[in-house]
Structure formats: structure tokens, C-alpha cells
Amino acid sequence: MKPIILDGTVVSNEMKANLKSRVKLLKQRDVVPCLATILVGDNPASETYVRMKGKACEEIGIKSVRVHLPIELTTNELINSIERLNADPSIHGILLQHPVPEHINERQAFEAINTEKDVDGVTSSGYGQTAFGIGHFPSCTPSAIIKILNYYNIPIKGKHAVVVGRSPILGKPVSALLLNEDATVTTCHSKTENLAEILKMGDIVIGAVGRPEFIQGDWLKKGVIVLDAGYNKGNIGDVDYKSCYGIASAITPVPGGVGPVTIATLLEHTVLSAENL
Amino acid sequence: MKPIILDGTVVSNEMKANLKSRVKLLKQRDVVPCLATILVGDNPASETYVRMKGKACEEIGIKSVRVHLPIELTTNELINSIERLNADPSIHGILLQHPVPEHINERQAFEAINTEKDVDGVTSSGYGQTAFGIGHFPSCTPSAIIKILNYYNIPIKGKHAVVVGRSPILGKPVSALLLNEDATVTTCHSKTENLAEILKMGDIVIGAVGRPEFIQGDWLKKGVIVLDAGYNKGNIGDVDYKSCYGIASAITPVPGGVGPVTIATLLEHTVLSAENL
The missing domain is CATH 3.40.50.10860 (Leucine Dehydrogenase, chain A, domain 1)
Known part of the structure; x- marks a missing residue:
């Protein structure tokens, strides 16, 4: 069975339409x-x-x-x-x-x-607020991942999410957001032993490692949800799309997956910041 | 084989001796x-x-x-x-x-x-700094757990640490500290499905859930390292010590495990804050 393609363009277009009208109201x-x-x-x-x-x-x-x-x-x-x-x-x-x-x-x-102006979600204070569920501006790519999951009604609560990567603006905040959505979260990285064994447990897998086409289909559980947050040279993701395509029940393409929603999230945060004044 | 008992009193006494001399220097x-x-x-x-x-x-x-x-x-x-x-x-x-x-x-x-004065490590900003490896005052109990592991030369790097609990001052910061020590970290909580299956993967298991004697020996892998951060009524931990005793290769008792090191860490942070002036 073919996986559902999680189309970030659809999500971002809907967000942008909403933002356009909020910007109009602000201008009034x-x-x-x-x-x-x-x-x-x-x-x-x-x-x-x-x-x-x-x-x-x-x-x-x-x-x-x-x-x-x-x-x-x-x-x-x-x-x-x-x-x-x-x-x-x-x-x-x-x-x-x-x-x-x-x-x-x-x-x-x-x-x-x-x-208050950290709409890109890069400060440690913003990260702390995000992790404690009291922040306004989580890092944009992690936030985009949650938005895509929600848009496609993919349940997160109680699921085992495996995040590959632990950077301050990607792996760490996406782990925090998934945890706040009641996922059980495993964060993996370059020092992780038996990565494939751990990935095999993931109901949701997030590629946030910054290595082109790193995550292989045969490391994953049949029916897994795969989100690719990678942005390597030449518009190549962290996930080996070809080998994962037959395994996943839903997958983001690169480009057209997480990327456009990340940009829409940056715009949303900027509008939100203006609204809060 | 009997497990190594991770004696927090030994660790905290050594810390206190060191702190005493630093306080003397400060007073000069x-x-x-x-x-x-x-x-x-x-x-x-x-x-x-x-x-x-x-x-x-x-x-x-x-x-x-x-x-x-x-x-x-x-x-x-x-x-x-x-x-x-x-x-x-x-x-x-x-x-x-x-x-x-x-x-x-x-x-x-x-x-x-x-x-700067959050020596107990409760603020979101302090947590963010801890998670990004730029902080001075991680939450005390999580910091105590790392100190005990280091004192007993228990390797963390590359190991799979499973944390049960996700509170802002316990589960979340201990997950962050273990991740910074290069563990692969899984954070579990009340919404986690198949907890026992996930715990079975843990090389290091942290009880940080706030439920008395919750974690059972038969959920754990033979030879696991068990640290009990629980402080329930009547000085009872989160780990069922009896059933875990025969499974673990090292375990903290309650009382006399994480508790005394937590207090010594609070003192250490206060001294550090005074030294930084």
C-alpha cells in the first residue's frame, strides 16, 4: 500500500490564508x-x-x-x-x-x-519556555512537524516518537514538543549504539540529523510515520525516501514537506508577536 | 550477583568537604x-x-x-x-x-x-541553559544523578537511558543532562504505552515518576543501572527496591541514594553563585 504523502504546501497555504486576514486586522x-x-x-x-x-x-x-x-x-x-x-x-x-x-x-x-522577539526559536530561554509548555515561539521546524501531524490527524499521544538528531533548534525542541503532545520520546544522535534497533520501535520517526538520505527503510517498523526535517545541500532530506516509501504509512517529501510549513510558522510567529503588543 | 549499592552519602560527604574549603576561601x-x-x-x-x-x-x-x-x-x-x-x-x-x-x-x-540566583534549577530559562549546555545551575536532583553515575565510573555515553517521568524539575532536566552526556534518552510518562517493553531496553533507568515503588524488577533488563529519584511519603522511592535488587548491576537505595547528593548539589550551586560574583 502506498503511504499518505504529507503535503506541506497544503498546510502552509492554509496557514498563509489565515495569516493574511490577521495582518489586515492588524493594519486596521x-x-x-x-x-x-x-x-x-x-x-x-x-x-x-x-x-x-x-x-x-x-x-x-x-x-x-x-x-x-x-x-x-x-x-x-x-x-x-x-x-x-x-x-x-x-x-x-x-x-x-x-x-x-x-x-x-x-x-x-x-x-x-x-x-519576546525570538520568532525563530533559537534562544535557550525560548527553548525552556517551549519545553515547559509556556512559550509562544517554539523553533519553527519542530513546530512545523507538529502542525503537519495535527493537520493530517495523526495521533501522537502515547505513541513512541524517535527523533534522530539533537541540535538546539531541531532535535531538542522537536523532542520537547512531541513530549508535550504526550508521545513517548527517544532522542538519538551520533553516539547512539544500535540505532536501527531503536528506530524499529518508533511509531513516528523524525529525521533531524543533517545527513543526506541517512535513514533507511529497513531500519523502520512497517506502517511508521516519517517526517523529514533535513535540509542538506541540493534539497536532499535526511530520509532515504525511496527505501522508506514502501514501509511508511505516511511520509513527508523533500522538498514540499516540512520546509514550507517551517516558513509559514516563522510568519505566524511574527504576526503573533505583533498581535501581542 | 549482588548489585553495587550507589551510596549517595559517600558522594555528598566528599562534595561537602570540598565545599567547606571553598567557603573558607570566599570568607577570606x-x-x-x-x-x-x-x-x-x-x-x-x-x-x-x-x-x-x-x-x-x-x-x-x-x-x-x-x-x-x-x-x-x-x-x-x-x-x-x-x-x-x-x-x-x-x-x-x-x-x-x-x-x-x-x-x-x-x-x-x-x-x-x-x-543567576536559581540555584535550585526551577526556571524555564535555567532549564533551557541546562539543555543547551551553557547553564550553571541544572535542577539539583537531575544533577545529583549524573554526579552519582560519574562518581561510580558508570559509563553514560552511547548507553540507552530510560527516564520514567517528565516533570519540569525532574524528568525533563534529567533527560536533558543524560542527553548532553551522550546517552540515547527515552522519556516515558503516564501516557506511555508498553512501558515495560521500553524499560526492557534501558541500560540506565531513572525513576522520576512520583509513584511509590512503581518500577518493577521484571520490567528491567538484567544488569541495568537503576537510579531512584523518587521522594514519596514515608521516604519511599519510585523503584520497587526488592524486586529490582536481583536484576540491577547497580542501584541507589532510598534513603541514602539520590537525596543527600541533591542537597549537596544545592549547596554547591549556592557556593558557585557566590564565587561568580
């Missing part, structure tokens, strides 16, 4: 939601991402401010830029495009973003 | 580490806990300030008290004894504690 109150994106240096992939996010903002009426900083920037200079945006009441969300150049302390820069 | 610099404990109402168990912690402070030369507030207190009044302690430079750590009376919003009160 003279509030224009505004996302500031910070790009350090000239990494072409990062430039593309920032441009894409800017275009998505435009599409639904969110103003976007691009802050493009030179590659020679120090960590302190970057933090100063972030603090100016923190203090600016016309900015509702701040996104620091990563990766930043290697000489910059990325974590320190992320931590400088006000939790 | 005219710094007296000081822990403020807040008790709301007259719950006799809570009074005992607060007294115990005060005595432990005394033992190693930490000053303790007890703030005893009436049961009729509102959440806002409690937060005002906390903010006075936040602003007081002579206070290095703040501990709000829980549970607080039901009419108080406990989470809101916890969140009012400055992360």
Missing part, C-alpha cells in the same frame, strides 16, 4: 508586523534563504527589514546590532540567519535576541 | 555565601525540608535566610518577595519550597526567580 489598528533578518557575510545559500523568507513575508503583508552585515564583523558588533533591533518597537521578530561565519560565537549571538 | 574575600529559602504556609513536610536544607547550609558555612510567608499570600505578593531577594546582593541563591498552596500560580512564582 495601524500595526504592521515586521520581521528583521540579519545576514552576516555572503554565503550564497544563506542569501537565498533570507531572500525566500523576505518574499514569504511580502506575500502575506509582513514588512521585512534586511540587515546585511560584513563578514569581518565581531561577535560584539553583531550583538550590538541585535540589541538595536531588540530596542526598536517597530520590529516584532528577529531572525539571525545561520550559519554565521566561524569566528563569530553563534550561541552568544543567538542568546542576545530578546525572547 | 569577605564573601559569605547565602541561600534564601522561601516557605509559604505551614505544610509540615515542607517545613522539615526547609529546616534540613538550612542545617546543611550551616554545616558547611553557608548562611541561610528563611523567609516564612503566610498561607493567604497571593501570587503577586510572593513574586514581590522573590524580587526583593533578586535585588539583594547579599543573597546568592533563592529556593522556593514546593509545593506552594494551591491558589498560588507556582510556575509564575518560579519564573520570577533570577536565572
Whole structure:
């Protein structure tokens, strides 16, 4: 039997339609939601991402401010830029495009973003709030994964979710969100022994490892739900789609799966931040 | 074969000896580490806990300030008290004894504690820092569990740790700390289906569920390491010690296991906070 293809475009289009009308209502109150994106240096992939996010903002009426900083920037200079945006009441969300150049302390820069404007969900304080169920802006890709599961009425409660990856903006927050949805959650990573044995137990498997086509179909249980949060070079996911296709009962494609919902979630957070003012 | 008994008293005594000399050094610099404990109402168990912690402070030369507030207190009044302690430079750590009376919003009160003085590790910001490996004060019981494992040279890296419980100060932070120690971590809870099957995979099992003698020996793998973080009425743990004794290769007793190390960790955090000034 063919799996259900979890189509992120459908989910994101519905979200965007809803956001468009919320932005209209805000504008009636003279509030224009505004996302500031910070790009350090000239990494072409990062430039593309920032441009894409800017275009998505435009599409639904969110103003976007691009802050493009030179590659020679120090960590302190970057933090100063972030603090100016923190203090600016016309900015509702701040996104620091990563990766930043290697000489910059990325974590320190992320931590400088006000939790209230951390619409991308990168700060440790935002993560803590997410994990404790009191936050507004979970990291966008993890949030997108939950949205897709909910959209397709896939039960999470009591299910065993296995997350492959433990990065601060992907593996850790998606584990936290799934736990808050009452899944039993196993977080795996590069040091995990017998990964295939553990994956075999997963009712829901999340690829969040950053290794192209890493997760193999024969590691999975028949009927598993597979969500691929990978974004490797050349638009390749973390899941070997071909070998998983015949095993899964539902699967996200790459592209067109988690990606578009991630961007829509970033927009949603920016609108939410403007609404909360 | 009998299991190794993981003796928390040995670990905590060693910690206290070390802390005593650090407190002496601080006093030479005219710094007296000081822990403020807040008790709301007259719950006799809570009074005992607060007294115990005060005595432990005394033992190693930490000053303790007890703030005893009436049961009729509102959440806002409690937060005002906390903010006075936040602003007081002579206070290095703040501990709000829980549970607080039901009419108080406990989470809101916890969140009012400055992360820098959150030596008990109850704030979401402190939790986020712990999970991202950039924090100073992980929640004390989870931190005690790691200390015991390290003291007894029990390898964590690559092992499968199964945590039963997901509370903000116990299950979640111990899962985070074990993950940072390179364990593969599964977090289980009341909605977990087939708990016994999942526990059977655990190389390390943590009882953090708050149900007396809940975890049974026949749910566990032969040779498992068992740590009991439970503190139920009458000094009873979450682990059924009798049935687990013959299965485990190492086990913490209750009392005398995780408990004393938890208190020593609270003292350690208070000293660390004073040293950081």
C-alpha cells in the first residue's frame, strides 16, 4: 500500500490564508508586523534563504527589514546590532540567519535576541519556555512537524516518537514538543549504539540529523510515520525516501514537506508577536 | 550477583568537604555565601525540608535566610518577595519550597526567580541553559544523578537511558543532562504505552515518576543501572527496591541514594553563585 504523502504546501497555504486576514486586522489598528533578518557575510545559500523568507513575508503583508552585515564583523558588533533591533518597537521578530561565519560565537549571538522577539526559536530561554509548555515561539521546524501531524490527524499521544538528531533548534525542541503532545520520546544522535534497533520501535520517526538520505527503510517498523526535517545541500532530506516509501504509512517529501510549513510558522510567529503588543 | 549499592552519602560527604574549603576561601574575600529559602504556609513536610536544607547550609558555612510567608499570600505578593531577594546582593541563591498552596500560580512564582540566583534549577530559562549546555545551575536532583553515575565510573555515553517521568524539575532536566552526556534518552510518562517493553531496553533507568515503588524488577533488563529519584511519603522511592535488587548491576537505595547528593548539589550551586560574583 502506498503511504499518505504529507503535503506541506497544503498546510502552509492554509496557514498563509489565515495569516493574511490577521495582518489586515492588524493594519486596521495601524500595526504592521515586521520581521528583521540579519545576514552576516555572503554565503550564497544563506542569501537565498533570507531572500525566500523576505518574499514569504511580502506575500502575506509582513514588512521585512534586511540587515546585511560584513563578514569581518565581531561577535560584539553583531550583538550590538541585535540589541538595536531588540530596542526598536517597530520590529516584532528577529531572525539571525545561520550559519554565521566561524569566528563569530553563534550561541552568544543567538542568546542576545530578546525572547519576546525570538520568532525563530533559537534562544535557550525560548527553548525552556517551549519545553515547559509556556512559550509562544517554539523553533519553527519542530513546530512545523507538529502542525503537519495535527493537520493530517495523526495521533501522537502515547505513541513512541524517535527523533534522530539533537541540535538546539531541531532535535531538542522537536523532542520537547512531541513530549508535550504526550508521545513517548527517544532522542538519538551520533553516539547512539544500535540505532536501527531503536528506530524499529518508533511509531513516528523524525529525521533531524543533517545527513543526506541517512535513514533507511529497513531500519523502520512497517506502517511508521516519517517526517523529514533535513535540509542538506541540493534539497536532499535526511530520509532515504525511496527505501522508506514502501514501509511508511505516511511520509513527508523533500522538498514540499516540512520546509514550507517551517516558513509559514516563522510568519505566524511574527504576526503573533505583533498581535501581542 | 549482588548489585553495587550507589551510596549517595559517600558522594555528598566528599562534595561537602570540598565545599567547606571553598567557603573558607570566599570568607577570606569577605564573601559569605547565602541561600534564601522561601516557605509559604505551614505544610509540615515542607517545613522539615526547609529546616534540613538550612542545617546543611550551616554545616558547611553557608548562611541561610528563611523567609516564612503566610498561607493567604497571593501570587503577586510572593513574586514581590522573590524580587526583593533578586535585588539583594547579599543573597546568592533563592529556593522556593514546593509545593506552594494551591491558589498560588507556582510556575509564575518560579519564573520570577533570577536565572543567576536559581540555584535550585526551577526556571524555564535555567532549564533551557541546562539543555543547551551553557547553564550553571541544572535542577539539583537531575544533577545529583549524573554526579552519582560519574562518581561510580558508570559509563553514560552511547548507553540507552530510560527516564520514567517528565516533570519540569525532574524528568525533563534529567533527560536533558543524560542527553548532553551522550546517552540515547527515552522519556516515558503516564501516557506511555508498553512501558515495560521500553524499560526492557534501558541500560540506565531513572525513576522520576512520583509513584511509590512503581518500577518493577521484571520490567528491567538484567544488569541495568537503576537510579531512584523518587521522594514519596514515608521516604519511599519510585523503584520497587526488592524486586529490582536481583536484576540491577547497580542501584541507589532510598534513603541514602539520590537525596543527600541533591542537597549537596544545592549547596554547591549556592557556593558557585557566590564565587561568580
